[in-house]
Amino acid sequence: MKTINPIRMGGVEVLPLVEGGKGVSVSTGASSGAWAAAGGVGTFSAVNADSFDADGNRIPQVYHGTTRRERHEELVQYGIVGGIAQAREAHERAGGKGRVHANILWEMGGAERVIRGVLEGAKGLINGLTCGAGMPYRLADIAREYGVFYYPIVSSARAFNALWKRSYSKTREWLGGVVYEDPWLAGGHNGLSNSEDPLKPEAPFARVLKLRQQMREFGLGDVPIIMAGGVWWLEEWEEWIDNPELGPIAFQFGTRPLVTQESPISDAWKQRLLTVKEGDVLLQRFSPTGFYSSAVRNEFLGELEQRNEHQVAYTGEPVGDHVATYGVGPRKRPVWLTEHDLQRVRGWESEGFTEAMRTPDNTLIFVTPERQAEILKDQVDCMGCLSSCRFSNWAQETADHSNGKKADPRSFCIQKTLQDIAHDGALEHNLMFAGHNAFRFGRDPFYSNGFIPTVKQLVERILTGR
Secondary structure (H helix, E strand, O other): OOOOOOEEEOOEEEOOEEEOOOHHHHOOHHHHHHHHHOOOEEEEEOOOOOOEOOOOOEOOOOOOOOOHHHHHHHHHHHHHHHHHHHHHHHHHHHOOOOEEEEEEEOOEOOHHHHHHHHHHHOOOOOOEEEEEOOOOOOHHHHHHHHOOEEEEEEOOHHHHHHHHHHOHHHHHHHEOOEEEEOOOOOOEEEOOOOOOOOOOOOOHHHHHHHHHHHHHHOOOOOOOEEEEOOOOOHHHHOOOOOOOOOOOEEEEEOOHHHOOOOOOOOHHHHHHHOOOOOOOEEEEOOOOOOOEEEEEOOHHHHHHHHHHHOEEEOEOOOEOOEEEEEEEOOOOEEEEEEHHHHHHHHHHHHOOOOEEEEOOOOEEEEEOHHHHHHHHHHHHOOOOOEOEOOOOOEEOOOOOOEOOOOOOOOOOOHHHHHHHHHOOOOHHHOOOEOOOOHHHHHHOHHHHHHOOOOHHHHHHHHHHOO
């Protein structure tokens, strides 16, 4: 394997190894601080981060507001306090080595308020901001205001082109790097565009080369590109290392840091990742964000697949083939189905899927009474964790905090499930994000007999190769 040399990022030299930020309470100050201490770039998540009381006990995020808006304000305050707590721990554990970054999602509820609050309360402790999930035009302005470097996450040269021309060209001095997150390989939410086929992956080299060519047109030939998604052994990426066509390259590891001693996830979750088989990670579009995302197949995803399959189109009056009357809800308000769909509905009802729920697309889905009650409760309990949520119909920027559409029961409350699994919730009944290379845990002798390394041991393993 080629020698892995330090790279200049954010004004200093660090190992070209980046810990990817992972959502709710999963990338913490403990894991990111340890990664930075090993000489790389550690990234804690500033998305609904955990905070602690004076005795070091985690403060549960319990909401008391009677309205969505009131609960949203509680969410923002939890996010700020938690982000500051994680930044402090990461800084302390790093011991002045490496770099510490904070990861935010631009489409999370109160994103700009949260990250400003965290940067204000943790001045000097955070070296960079990574941000994806949307088009974070204002990321550069925030970074300049607080004197930190910014690292936008994109999945194509076209996305970076739009960000640069609209915003980033005015703050080029604070652009620390660009994260290319491969939409077919990375875990979590992915940036697949409407022009890309989720079933037809494209090789990342050509896409990253196009990004570099675009960056060179803007005079950014020396700004690092961070390859995210599908990275396991660095020798498999030797054509990328010291390649003059690509320029400076770093590599991001998102799923692998989960299986470390510093990782806060449960032992059961770590052991589950060690047994993931090829094909067990599903790229799907059930997320309330509307983005594709990659997660481990389990009962949770199976139920969502079933929920979406138990679906028929309806009309408000007889039209064309929609001539079969069907009564919806307690009052049995009539809608019209095709005769074929009515027979399908009768079959689902005989299996216990007796409750019809309307979607924004003039369809009905059929669920059990217990599932309907859970869906309705989760929608009512919404605290605005996203800027716009198709599951609950919350919208952050509108006067009535509605996206103008019916709440969509085909999706789910992402805040609820991510908080639950992050804090020892049932693995089969929650969303378990993972990259598509997670099956390699089971094939890598490094993890034989269920071995869980420290972050330092993992970084050393990555540097020495097989």
